[in-house]
Amino acid sequence: VMTEMGTDDAARQLAEIEARQGRALRRVLVPRWYWWAVGAAMVALGWIADTQPKSVIVVAALLFAAAVGGLSVWAVVGGMAGARVRGELMGPEGAVGIVLLDFLVVGGALGVAFSARALGWPYPATIGTACGALLLAIGGPFLMSWLERLMRGRTAR
């Protein structure tokens, strides 16, 4: 079969493989709405922290953790797209990228919230979480496109 195949056919087949894998990788990565949904939930939690009594804040924080945790696990096990990301394609760099985004968002939100409180601004937690949500909405899709490029570079080698 090998000798019957010409260069053009081989190049066409290879291009089709790469295109198909690129589409699959885009589908299995977390969709854009996920980042906005988590960001909106963060802001809601910040507002609750600024305006509600402690008991409500504790319940809201638990609900937030359960919802975001559940959504993230669902995405990782492939429930969202119907397929699971191949861990070895992501590699340690991918994991580091995800952890860095988490640190950036949480650190940014806490830093802004504490600064706002020190400056005596109203609704410091809401301001902080809004900044965190913005970082998430920008950084999430950016991280996904970086991961897609990283993983594409490791498929069909």
Place this chain on the structure above:
Amino acid sequence: MTEARFDAVIHAPTRLAIVSLLAAVEAADFKFIRDEVGLSDSALSKQLTILEEAGYVKISRGFVGKRPRTSARLTRSGRAAFDAHVAALREIIDRGARRAG
């Protein structure tokens, strides 16, 4: 380095599409593969069975709640065969380029 080896089972266009897809993910649901490859349920089942019989794909059947869920993943030999097939394609392209250059 992967040894180049043209694979007749993978070479068929629909199976190449399925294997390419599965090589990019850990595992995929039947519906995901069907939508991506654009085959009917029966045609996909037939191709997956051929790949399973060749030892390239492992099919798992289970339930999510009350709904049946079938998923497929490439086996180790399936991944090796796919990598070797891709290497063979690259070899053809390289040889053509050398001849042209």
